[in-house]
Amino acid sequence: MHNCHWQPLALPTSWSTRAGWLLIQGTLRTHQPRGETRLRWQCRRGIWYEQILPITRRGTLQEMVFLPMGANQLFLLASSEGADCQFEVIRLARISSQESLWRRLRRVWPFYQRLTAHKRRRLGLSWHLWFTDLQQAYDLVGKIRDDKPLHAYEHWLANFDLIQHGERRAIERLLARWNTLPRVCLHLVNGNDNAARRRTLASIAALCYPTDLVTVVEHGATPSQTNRPTGEWQWTIPMGAELAPAALVWLAHQLRQTPNAQWIYGDHDLLDDKGKRNAPNFKPDWNETLLQSQNYIGWCGMWREDGTSHIPQNEGECHGWWLQLSSQHETSHIAHIPALLMHLPAAAQQPDDYENLARQLSAFPAGVVVEAAPHGICRWRWPLPATLPRVSVIIPTRNGLTHLKACIESVAQQTRYPNIEMVVMDNQSDDVATLAYLEQISSDYGVRVIRWDKPFNYSAINNAAVREATGELVCLLNNDTEVLNPLWLDEMVSHVLRPGVGVVGARLYYADGRIQHAGDAVGPGGCADHFHSGLAADKPGYQRRAVCAQELSAVTAACLLTHRQLFLDLGGLDEVNLPVAFNDVDYCLRVGEAGKRIVWTPFAELYHHESVSRGKDATPHQLARAQRELRYMKKRWAQRLKHDPAYNPNLSYDRPDFSLSHAPNVVLPWMS
Structure with a gap:
């Protein structure tokens, strides 16, 4: 159900005497998938007209609408699914026909270049449409630009499934x-x-x-x-x-x-x-x-x-x-x-x-x-062998005592799997209470604490820990996780020992019980993003995939189980190109490249409070580093990002939410 309201807008008075182009710019803010954004106006005879306004993934609106003479009572509708949204109008102005022409051409040309020839044909975006009907070309591009999830199946069928004569x-x-x-x-x-x-x-x-x-x-x-x-x-x-x-x-x-x-x-x-x-x-x-x-x-x-x-x-x-x-x-x-x-x-x-x-x-x-x-x-x-392989649980940390303690205590006291060693990689903790706790867990639980006195590099920290680990299997575990299911590690080990399986991931929850991670999509969302993020814990997700064990392209290293020797053979996490982000996705893709499978199971459950100790990227240096990592991933895995085998190409690649695609990446044999 959509929450929505019509927001009145003040039109320039000149529309009472002549028609023209209206430029509307603004931003939409919402934490939930949004519905349609519409502009409504009334003409002299009291007839109301509406037009859908495409809004980008970043919430940006920059559209032109041709309004007839006598248009008045202008309203804007912004809606979202399950939560209020805020729309801020930045500019509302009349523009000339020449500026409108230039803006429409500037919108259509980049999209035309970006789309494959097949996608242009499926959309009806032919090269001559620029000259015969520029407005239609502009409207077609607007459908792709619009980031609204596409749920109207009958519209999708009409555009992409019906076979014409x-x-x-x-x-x-x-x-x-x-x-x-x-x-x-x-x-x-x-x-x-x-x-x-x-x-x-x-x-x-x-x-x-x-x-x-x-x-x-x-x-x-x-x-x-x-x-x-x-x-x-x-x-x-x-x-x-x-x-x-x-x-x-x-x-x-x-x-x-x-x-x-x-x-x-x-x-x-x-x-x-x-x-x-x-x-x-x-x-x-x-x-x-x-x-x-x-x-x-x-x-x-x-x-x-x-x-x-x-x-x-x-x-x-x-x-x-x-x-x-x-x-x-x-x-x-x-x-x-x-x-x-x-x-x-x-x-x-x-x-x-x-x-x-x-x-x-x-x-x-x-x-x-x-x-x-x-x-x-x-x-x-899946069965476990009579002699259980040893699992080295690797937990990097820097201070963050509250979450670190919850993580350590839950692993030590709630995990039933008996043959584990815990290795805490201390990355320059300087909090007195945290240091004291690290001393305590060494004696209480036999935790190995290894000091890593170098600048933060998530990949390097884990690589060093794996080299020191004594287990046949290694579990990379964030310090802001907390065990929910005592058999979480039994479940993960039983899968990773299956023939051909190289990595196993877990089902992770936010503190409020919603799903945080149900595996990773690779390609949808731009690079890598979590499936079913924000879904209520008791919901099955798209085609019950939030509750089924399955093979995926990647899982998060917040809780990732793999074979130690495989990890070492593949060079571990990429500490040069991916010191902070995407290193887990890159590792999973290399595991897949080596012919091994990545399995996600919903029956290994933990809380994940997500980047509590390190925080989010905010400084110019952090943002620049994040962009470098993203560029590397897009270059290194350019072909792989075009198609995720675990995600159908008829679904949206703007985000991995299983909504219908505005431009399916499926080539029809008779149109190729």
């Missing part, structure tokens, strides 16, 4: 150019509803794909038709579901990109009782740990026929089937199409049933126990 001809030409196309068998299940059956068959008939390459098998119609794969690729479709017209075009395109793929899945959305599309499920790229937590793929998966005749009959069977396929194929044989391939009736979605899943899987990995968890997910408890 001209596009169908382009698809036909594209398919004609391709030498070979895959044959597909569509298996229709749960066919008790004739109306639902007709809807599904109608969507199949409307596919932009050669009909001789598509076979439809209705399971349960006659015994001879049951479990009879008749195509190279198999896809189970519940009656009532509708396929996107280009669904099989996407399959053929994906196979040209990844010809060795054995299993391909796509995105889907839901249909309400009236057939209206809603609740898009924009999925990450292949994510085994997330699939173990929930059937995030749903019905929208296709597999290459390998001699088996197994056809899942419900979503629960699909979950088990996907897990079996994942155990049979290499990661390189699994592909994700970031496009809406299926529209699914809400009734076809079923809650995950961990007991049914356990019955379906012939064998879980040795020692794994699967159980139910909140929000209908499956929790996989």
Whole structure:
């Protein structure tokens, strides 16, 4: 729900006699996602008009509006989600037609240069639009400039999902150019509803794909038709579901990109009782740990026929089937199409049933126990070895006794994992009480206190500590964290010992109980930013991803577990280029580059009071250093920042909040 109010603005009196361009400049301040910002005015006949005003991520408004003669009673609406916002008007003035022309050109040109040719086409921002309709080009750029989260799904569909008549001809030409196309068998299940059956068959008939390459098998119609794969690729479709017209075009395109793929899945959305599309499920790229937590793929998966005749009959069977396929194929044989391939009736979605899943899987990995968890997910408890590896918990600090004490006491008294050593890296503490406490914990808890008498360099401090550590595993832990769950370290160790896992991160909370960290997005937000930050602890987040263990691109070093030898082999944190910020993200990306996985688990829980002892960057020197680190990250990981495998390119890259993108980074095969 939006909190909003109309703010009256004083128009120059000249509008009573002639029309013209109005320049409005201002700033919007809010701590919550904002709603639309609108300008409203009344004309002589008493008719009201409105125009949406785009506002940048920094809260800056600088827009031009053409007002007719006689415009009066000007109002501005600023709104936000769940909290009041403040809007300050800095300038409100008439400008000439020449200045308006110059300002619009100056707005459009940089955006035109920045966008790829594909994004220009999808937005309709052609080069000749500057000359034929500059105002339309200006309005299109305003949609990208506007930082408002895009929640109106029907508007997104109209702009980015509907196939126009001209596009169908382009698809036909594209398919004609391709030498070979895959044959597909569509298996229709749960066919008790004739109306639902007709809807599904109608969507199949409307596919932009050669009909001789598509076979439809209705399971349960006659015994001879049951479990009879008749195509190279198999896809189970519940009656009532509708396929996107280009669904099989996407399959053929994906196979040209990844010809060795054995299993391909796509995105889907839901249909309400009236057939209206809603609740898009924009999925990450292949994510085994997330699939173990929930059937995030749903019905929208296709597999290459390998001699088996197994056809899942419900979503629960699909979950088990996907897990079996994942155990049979290499990661390189699994592909994700970031496009809406299926529209699914809400009734076809079923809650995950961990007991049914356990019955379906012939064998879980040795020692794994699967159980139910909140929000209908499956929790996989990974086993710990009989001889537990030693974990060195590394805690850098400088003074900050209040938080340091809470951190040390919680680790020492609440952590059940028995084989740990605590290493405190004291970076020039000079507070008498803090120094006394450091002496005390050495005797009380056997904490190793190592003096680091050099200027603050987070990377160097941790690197030195890891070299001194005696554990096989090292846990980087901020001094402003506090243990919530006694089994936090058991949970993290159980994941990091899984084959191929290099790093594990935890679920961190603000002091008020809201989520502070649920893993890091890399790319969305500009460089790196936390997922689900500010979400209430009892909320599941986007597609339940705030409560599911999953693989991500990075996690914060406020609580990060890794293998000591891996850390040393990769050179640890970058103390030259990233002495303070982004060093954890950079390390995780290098771990991923080395072929290891980064896992985040919601079942390791701690408070994080965030940068209490060091504080925020404020001085010119600190701000300059922060900019250097940001520039380094953008240069070092330029390609990686363009796409986060854990974050769908149809979602906003302005911020990792899972809102819809104003300019999806998805290239349509027939428009490339």
